[in-house]
């Protein structure tokens with residue numbers, strides 16, 4: 001069995017949100033699929049440990065925001081690597097509340113939909129929720145971010161899940177500090193001096209050593225000191 005086969009399955013990048021009374025939460029999800037067209041049903045797979053899971057079970061509704069390619073890594077990191085149990089992910093971001101009370105993230109979203117849970121299936125670590133679409137809206141035109149784009153272009157990559165064609169990248173000479181990549185111990189984001197971190201104010205061509213100490217991981221917000229050399 002070759003697990004690399006799984007890297008060839010296509011996915012998108014979404015924020016799935018729900019609420020428990022006035023409490024709001026959302027998370028990045030790549031598994032959002034339309035299942036049927038009449039009626040329109042949507043399936044999402046959510047980890048049982050996530051706060052969003054608890055909220056969906058409570059509200060029996062969820063929203064899906066479809067992210068644009070322009071969405072910054074730090075924005076994705078906020079919804080993908082932080083827990084709503086330790087911070088309010090909706091603080092200082094644009095969102096709306098639908099009539100049902102379900103929140104929808106509209107920052108960096110091209111469009112959204114809301115669904116009412118009609119069934120759910122236990123799937124080991126996750127629950128597969130089936131929702132009937134009850135609302136939807138286009139917010140702007142643009143290109144929806146795919147999971148592949150997130151990894152390949154936004155560089156929100158994790159080495160152990162990177163598709164095999166990344167392995168063809170040039171070998172870094174250990175002595176050449178200006179080209180040494182560094183990896184975040186928290187989220188596995190790889191800083192590549194060649195591309196820098198323009199969203200974070202770091203120009204392409206900046207060696208890791210020359211990045212100011214105030215810089216943080218664009219994905220998870222970890223300090224520069226949490227980075228180690230990427231071998």
Ligand code: FE
Nearest residue numbers: 184187217220
């Ligand atoms: Fe990180």
